[in-house]
Amino acid sequence: MTAELPGERPRATPAGDLAGLLAKVARGDETAFAAVYDQVGALVFGLARRVVKDPAQSEEVTQEVLLEVWRSASRFDPVQGSARSWLMTMAHRRAVDRVRSAQASAERDARAAVAATDYDVVVEEVEARLDAQRVRRCLDALTELQRESVTLAYYGGYTYREVAGLLGVAVGTVKTRMRDGLIRMRDCLGAEG
Amino acid sequence: MRLRRSDPHTLAGAYALDALGEADRAAFERHLGGCESCRQEASSLREAAGRLAEATAVTPPARLRGQILAEAARTRQQPPPVAEGQSVPRAWLARPAAPRLAVAVAGMCMLIALGLGALTLTTQQRLRTEEAHSREIAAILNAPDADIMTIRARTHGTATVVMSHTARALVLTTARLPLLPPTECYQVWLMGPPRVRSAGLLPSPHQGMTAPVVVTGLAAGDRMGVIVEPAGGAKHPGTAAVLMLDLPPTG
Numbered sequence: 001m002t003a004e005l006p007g008e009r010p011r012a013t014p015a016g017d018l019a020g021l022l023a024k025v026a027r028g029d030e031t032a033f034a035a036v037y038d039q040v041g042a043l044v045f046g047l048a049r050r051v052v053k054d055p056a057q058s059e060e061v062t063q064e065v066l067l068e069v070w071r072s073a074s075r076f077d078p079v080q081g082s083a084r085s086w087l088m089t090m091a092h093r094r095a096v097d098r099v100r101s102a103q104a105s106a107e108r109d110a111r112a113a114v115a116a117t118d119y120d121v122v123v124e125e126v127e128a129r130l131d132a133q134r135v136r137r138c139l140d141a142l143t144e145l146q147r148e149s150v151t152l153a154y155y156g157g158y159t160y161r162e163v164a165g166l167l168g169v170a171v172g173t174v175k176t177r178m179r180d181g182l183i184r185m186r187d188c189l190g191a192e193g
Numbered sequence: 194m195r196l197r198r199s200d201p202h203t204l205a206g207a208y209a210l211d212a213l214g215e216a217d218r219a220a221f222e223r224h225l226g227g228c229e230s231c232r233q234e235a236s237s238l239r240e241a242a243g244r245l246a247e248a249t250a251v252t253p254p255a256r257l258r259g260q261i262l263a264e265a266a267r268t269r270q271q272p273p274p275v276a277e278g279q280s281v282p283r284a285w286l287a288r289p290a291a292p293r294l295a296v297a298v299a300g301m302c303m304l305i306a307l308g309l310g311a312l313t314l315t316t317q318q319r320l321r322t323e324e325a326h327s328r329e330i331a332a333i334l335n336a337p338d339a340d341i342m343t344i345r346a347r348t349h350g351t352a353t354v355v356m357s358h359t360a361r362a363l364v365l366t367t368a369r370l371p372l373l374p375p376t377e378c379y380q381v382w383l384m385g386p387p388r389v390r391s392a393g394l395l396p397s398p399h400q401g402m403t404a405p406v407v408v409t410g411l412a413a414g415d416r417m418g419v420i421v422e423p424a425g426g427a428k429h430p431g432t433a434a435v436l437m438l439d440l441p442p443t444g
Binding site: 042044045046047059062063066075085089091132135136151153160161172180181 | 204209210212213217241243245249252253257260261262271272273274
């Protein structure tokens with residue numbers, strides 16, 4: 001599959017360049033937009049696949065997210081956070097909105113069983129990459145409840161109240177595990193670069 | 194469904210994971226508005242959450258790239274946010290070929306932007322069932338290629354224009370334009386290469402806003418002007434223009 005996308009190396013460009021590319025995209029630079037796609041396409045599509053599951057819908061979500069990037073690149077404000085974070089926030093919200101829509105509710109129970117535990121399974125269909133390994137290593141460093149809370153919400157698209165229901169723990173507990181878990185992720189990823 | 198008053202910042206993790214329901218999220222964002230350290234924490238947790246996507250990256254089908262780049266090439270971009278207070282020189286909220294949901298949302302935005310509350314018409318549904326004039330307006334608002342523009346008048350006040358390129362028509366409303374003495378009126382003009390022609394008079398304002406006026410027969414290269422003229426209107430445009438707008442090319 002990689003052979004069909006010459007030049008794509010999502011990891012090769014540092015995050016700083018993404019912000020620079022977005023500035024060009026904001027001015028209507030289609031070449032810069034293609035470069036943004038090459039950098040983040042696999043991240044957005046992979047996340048959509050993970051959250052939404054259905055391949056066709058995942059492609060739709062990917063397209064929606066990238067077109068939102070194209071339209072609103074001028075709204076990106078580096079003071080508020082990194083370009084990568086801005087973009088992935090958009091991607092995650094789109095994916096989550098998709099699964100929370102009424103039509104998707106029937107499939108939710110089916111997803112519950114796998115969402116918390118299969119993040120390493122999905123990686124098998126992915127080129128093994130350093131970033132993925134680092135993220136998994138940091139996820140493994142969480143307590144089980146932290147990890148389940150974080151992954152059910154992020155990869156499963158569940159609200160913290162739903163997560164509490166799925167795990168059979170109090171909502172207050174889930175809230176704090178999500179926060180503690182992300183703080184630990186942040187520190188772990190920061191320490192590993 | 195309520196935020197614990199004692200420590201709302203414990204929701205920062207759930208917020209960063211998009212794991213809050215609508216009500217919780219709205220409450221937490223209000224909390225963020227008044228808490229700089231919470232904003233910083235939420236932002237840093239968002240960064241961390243975003244990294245989780247790195248563990249699931251999957252190369253998309255090759256055709257998607259061409260599809261998305263082609264779609265972008267025919268999609269209008271938003272201007273950067275403008276810092277100068279309330280004035281919004283040009284806000285393009287809808288584009289040709291936008292996804293259906295986006296068009297529906299943009300349609301609602303247009304209704305709000307047009308201040309149709311002044312007409313006590315609150316929904317597109319009701320618009321559709323109103324008399325011919327309203328149907329004409331609704332047709333333009335609902336056009337898949339409708340563009341919305343808000344421009345500041347040279348005096349004070351604003352005008353909002355929703356234009357359908359293919360229908361060669363637009364809907365114009367104004368807000369807070371200076372009140373005129375009874376001897377004068379605001380007249381809408383189309384000034385283009387074909388000819389200069391009147392597009393009618395603005396109705397008297399109601400609570401500072403004028404009811405929507407439909408302008409049809411737009412031609413390529415037209416500019417639209419709103420000019421102060423003697424009551425009843427003029428045959429030729431005067432010089433006291435309160436706003437001039439270069440219309441986007443019609444399709």
